[in-house]
Structure formats: C-alpha cells, structure tokens
Amino acid sequence: MNLPxxxxxxxxxxxxxxxxxxxxxxxxxxxxxxxxxxxxxIVWGPSAKLLTEDQPLQEYVAKIKQAGVEVLACxxxxxxxxxxxxxxxMGINVMYTGQVLTDFLKDETTKVxxx
Numbered sequence: 001m002n003l004p005x006x007x008x009x010x011x012x013x014x015x016x017x018x019x020x021x022x023x024x025x026x027x028x029x030x031x032x033x034x035x036x037x038x039x040x041x042i043v044w045g046p047s048a049k050l051l052t053e054d055q056p057l058q059e060y061v062a063k064i065k066q067a068g069v070e071v072l073a074c075x076x077x078x079x080x081x082x083x084x085x086x087x088x089x090m091g092i093n094v095m096y097t098g099q100v101l102t103d104f105l106k107d108e109t110t111k112v113x114x115x
Contacts, residue, residue: 004037014046
C-alpha cells in the first residue's frame with residue numbers, strides 16, 4: 001500500500017514577486033498537475049500582511065483553494081499584523097500553526113518547502 005505523499009508550502013516572504021513566481025505558482029501547479037497527493041499552503045509572517053493588502057494575490061489564493069489546496073494562516077503572525085479577521089473572511093483557516101508545522105516536519109510522508 002502506497003502512503004499518500006504530501007507537500008506543505010510555508011509562505012513567509014513579504015515579497016510579491018516571490019509570492020507570484022514561486023510560492024503560489026508552485027502550490028497551485030502541484031495540485032492541478034497532481035505532483036503531490038495532498039497540498040497545503042501556510043501563510044506565515046510577512047506574507048499574511050501582504051496577502052491582505054493585494055487583491056490579485058487574494059484572487060490567486062482563492063484559485064488555489066478552489067483547486068483543493070488546504071490554506072492555513074499562522075494566528076500569532078496574523079494577530080501581530082492585525083489581519084486575522086481579514087484572512088478569515090477570505091476563507092482561510094487562521095490558527096496557531098507551531099504544532100501543525102512540527103507535525104508536518106515529523107511526518108515521513110510530508111515534504112515541507114519554505115518560501
């Protein structure tokens with residue numbers, strides 16, 4: 001029996017080009033092209049603030065969610081920028097992610113990519 005392979009992209013960069021040209025593009029294509037069985041995106045740090053200020057990035061994340069990618073945001077980070085409610089209104093699961101990330105890192109079937 002093959003175990004599912006999982007990808008978790010940790011998007012931390014506040015750089016818009018990094019978001020468009022790497023974090024979001026690879027996350028979306030990973031799901032659409034079925035490179036991974038399961039794909040998650042965690043919005044962490046400066047990316048949380050950037051996402052709430054940039055409509056095209058919000059539309060990109062909506063496409064990613066629609067494709068079936070699980071999207072989470074770090075609550076501690078979002079709270080520090082005062083954007084938790086905005087992210088929640090975008091349909092993003094805002095939660096404390098320290099333990100979530102630790103579990104992903106310890107899971108042998110999951111690969112973690114930090115951008």
